[in-house]
Every structure is written in structure tokens, then in C-alpha cells.
Amino acid sequence: MNFFTEIKEAVIISLNSIRANKVRSFLATLGIVIGIMTVTILQTAIEGINTAFEKSISAVGADVLYIQKFEWFGKDDWDVYRNRRDITWQDYELFSENMNNAESICPTVGSAGLVTYQDFTSENIPVFGTTEEYQKTLGLDVDEGRFFTKRESDGGWGVCVIGYDIKDSFFQGVDPIGKVIQVNGHNFKIIGTYEKMGSMLGLFSLDNRIIIPINKFFKIFGTRRSLTINVKAPTVEALEDTKEEVRSVMKRARRIPIGGKDDFGVNQQEAFKQTYESLTGLIKTIGTAITLLSLIVGSIGIANIMFVSVKERTKEIGIRKAIGAKRVTIMLQFLIEAVTICVVGGIVGLMIAFPLSLVINAVLLPTVMPLWVVVLALVISAFAGIVAGFFPALSASKLDPVDALRYE
């Protein structure tokens, strides 16, 4: 018998039988629907978070080391880091004099300031002090105008570079270059703006910052703030070597004896990635467990209903066998029926998951539904159907035609 005809016939039979037992089929497939829904929503969420993460993480350069009092995702208590000595301007100077294999180095220090332009005032604007090396070290893209020079930085001139949000809220439609704003009452001439960067993991914006020469920052906010020293490695591959050098040079700058414990952190993008991966790994594990569980429960439901279906249709099986259906044909018929129920369940699950993922995208987390998730969901549901249908189909195929025909 032609295999394609056989499959086609089996699909028609199973669709008819599903149609004839709508409520039963619906209840039987509920587990599969829930399972597929979970796996789909989970995957779209993970995909969405991944995409968002990749976008955000690019703000933290892959080839940049951040020397700070704190360690990102450090394992010690907060106190341990807080009680460390601040990283000072002297540390920075000693460090940068002795650091040989760095592409570029810049210090940064930040605070929140009160910003005024004409009648507009805004509180708690992040103000960062740095040197002319900032642009090269951290890869800032200047949109209009320019970044400040070494002369302006060393001299502590009243110039600044502003982010997209500042430009947008203070200078709607007006060219901000050359305009003067006040930060905590001090005048700053805007000499440049930088490209929109978005937000960090959706938590805080990177576009509402004002960047000023560090010497001016010290005059306004004082020098009692711990600095971050940003070090750009020559290449991403050289990052680990650079890190070694950074540690030893920094130790000497801070006069820590050889073998002594670091009292500073050397942070890098990797730390974010590791933490992120362990977090999504956890979500994946929990999600996979829930999915597996509901698919197992779903499969048991389908298997159960298939056993009932085989029992109910004993006579039909007898008729088909009397007319010439082989064992494998009967087996295939019931297997395909189970697969069809499961795939229909999977499709329903997907149809529920898709709008739900859009809702989640709007209110909670970014979600993305790529095609492979859809394909995966359907493959999983077909597989569940084969597993669930196997034994009922086998028992149907083994029925004795004489007994089956006599069954009422």
C-alpha cells in the first residue's frame, strides 16, 4: 500500500474522530496546550531578554577593564567593598604612568547635579567628570560638535558634552551647540552631543548624562569621591594579559605588598555575561522542568484517551482488518491520530502564546518569537503524540480480527 495514501487516509480519519469528539479531544489535549504555551512563552522571553542584553552589553565594552572600589556581582558583603580605600586621583596618575600595554586610560567620577537652562530646571542629572581620553577609551560616538580637548580637560574649562535625552528635553528643536547651561550654578558651554545609546538592561538610561572635564568636576563636587579607572586593552584577545598588568600596576600604585590582597576590583563585561547566563540558565531549567512536567501529564492524558478510542473503535478496527488493513496500517492510523491531536494542541498553545507574548512584551519583559521556537513547539508536540500514541496504537494493531468483529 502506498505510504502517502496511508498517511493521508490516517490524517482524515483522525480529524474526523477529533471532530466527532470535540470536548473529549479538547480536554485530552489541554496538557499539551499548556506545555507548548509554557515552552513558547519561556523561549520568547529568553530570546527577548537575550536580544535586549546583547544591545545593552555593548555599552560595556568587551575590551575595557573597569578598576573600581566595588566588584560587579562580588561575592563578599557590601561592607567589605564600602570600607575599602577610595580610588584617588593620585592612584590614577601613578597607575597611568606605569601602565605600558594599554590602548588608552581615562578616569571617571560621577555625581548627580542640578541642571538649569533658561527657565528649565532638572534635578538628579548624572554628571560625569573625565579626561579627553574618555571618547577613545569608552568608544563614545559624538553626534554633533566635538568632545573636549586635553587643554580644556587639564584646565578645568566650563565645557560639556550632553546625551540625547538632555538635548531632547532642554532644547526641543533648537541646536544646543554653543548654548550655556548651569550645573549646580556653574556655567557650561555645550560643545557636543553624543549618539543615542538606549538603556542599561532596561534599568537606567545612558542618554541623560552630562560629561564635563574632571578638573571642573572636582571644583564643583569636591575630590572626595572614588574614581573609576577605565582601561582599554589593545585587543579583546589581550584582555587577560592586560588584566594581569592592571592588577600588579594598581597594587604598586596603592602600595599593597606582593602577595597582599587586592583592595580594588577589576571589572569587565564578562562578569555581566556570567551573571546573566547563570540567571537565564536558572529560568531555562525551571521552565524546562515545568514544560516537561506538563508534557508528561499531557501525554498521559492523550495516551488515556487513545486507549479509550481504541476500545470504542474495536469494531471499526475489525472491519478495517477484515477488508485488508495490515497491522502497520492500523498502528499508523492511531499513531497519526495521537500526533494530530497533539499537534492541534500545540497549534492552539502557540495561538495562545503569541498574543500573550505580545502582552508580556508591552508590560513586563521584551519578548521575541523567532520561527525556530514555533518549529520546536510543533516538533515537541508531534513527539509527545508519538510517545503517547505508541502503546494504544500497538494494542489496536494486535487485535484479532475475529474478536474485534464480534465486539459490540
Next chain:
Amino acid sequence: MEEIIKTKDIVKLYVMGTEELYALKGVSMTIHKNEYVAIMGPSGSGKSTLMNIIGCLDTPTSGAYDLNGQNVSEMDDNELATVRNKEIGFVFQTFNLLPRSNALHNVELPLIYSGISRSIRIEMAEQALLNVGLQDRMTHKPNELSGGQRQRVAIARALVNNPSIILADEPTGNLDSKTGDEIMELFDNLHSLGNTIILVTHEDFIAEHAHRVIKLRDGLIETDKVTDKGLKYQNKAVVTA
């Protein structure tokens, strides 16, 4: 005439727990092409068992059975399924149609299992339904048909694959006498067209339609006689020859 069915010493033993029951104790018979045979006997005589074996639904415990030149007594399940599909057309007392499929699809079913392509299948099924006078009922489901019509669909299904034998088990048992007569006329007609027909029945007036009656009792052939109708037919055949 060509031998279609040839059985030799067919024994069927059922073992239920410690009890052994011989349903057939050695049945030997030969049926030729275009014969019209009734197998009769009271319940428990073994006629259902014999019918199942002749119909290749079951295999004998011992003995040989040749169907159209093939030794079917030692075939496995799959080979038997193929033989049932190609060589045997069943007509049952309870019609045994698929309830959710329409008449055409029911008749098409044996052709699906023989792997015949769709267009040819439909053509053949339509012809078979036409032959039993149901050309207007092709898209009706069994529950939309009368008993007689259902049995006609079943007969069309039995005929569609051009089987070697038509095996009818109490074909009028669920029909009123008028409809039963019509069905029997249909069988007579099919016989005159050259088909080999085996009726399994316990009703004498049904057996009267046949040309030969084999009576079973306690698992053995009691009598095997040519009926009056059979004699007339033979004489006619001699006269016309």
C-alpha cells in the same frame, strides 16, 4: 471448473483453561469457480469457525487450505490481510460499515488498502455502487440509509476489488423478509454474472437460493448436496452446451 477453495482435514481446536474444544474436527471440501454454496448448521456446529477460516480471518490448528492456488493455512497476519483484501469480499449480518464515512468512502476502503490511486478508486467505487443500484446514495452516511441500502453498500464494498469469493454471513438476518428477498435476488444476479458465492446461514429459505448445500454438525460435514435449483442449472448448462 477451476478450484477456488480446497480444504483438507481442517481442525480447529480452542483451549480454554484446562478445557479443549474442537470446533472443527476435520473438514475437507472443494468449491469451484462460480459455485453458489450455502453452509448450514445449528449453532455450535462450527459453521462460524469454518467461515472465519475460509475468510482468512483465522487459521486452522491443522489441515491444509488452498485459496485460489495459495496455501493460506500457514500465512502470517500481514499475508492474510493481503489475501482478505484481494481474494475475499465479506458481507456481514450487521453490515459492518464505517458509521462516520459515506457510502462511497466505505466502498472505496478496500481499494485504499490495495494502494490504488484516488481517481481510479473513486471510479471503481462509483461503478460498484451503480451495480447494486445505489447511484443516488453515494454521499449518504450509513445512518441515512435503510437496512437494505446498507447491505447493498456492503455488497458493493465486497465486490469492488473483484474478489475470488463473496462470503456472506447471514446477509438477510437483520432485514425484513421483503428486503431480504431483494438482497437474495442481488446475490442470484451476482452469481449469474460469474461470481463465486458462499452463504453462511441457518435459514432454509436462504439456502434454497444456493445450488449446493453443505450441512455441518459437531464440527464435521454431515451432508453435501446439490439442490433442486442446482440440478436445474446444471441441466440447463448441459442443454445449452
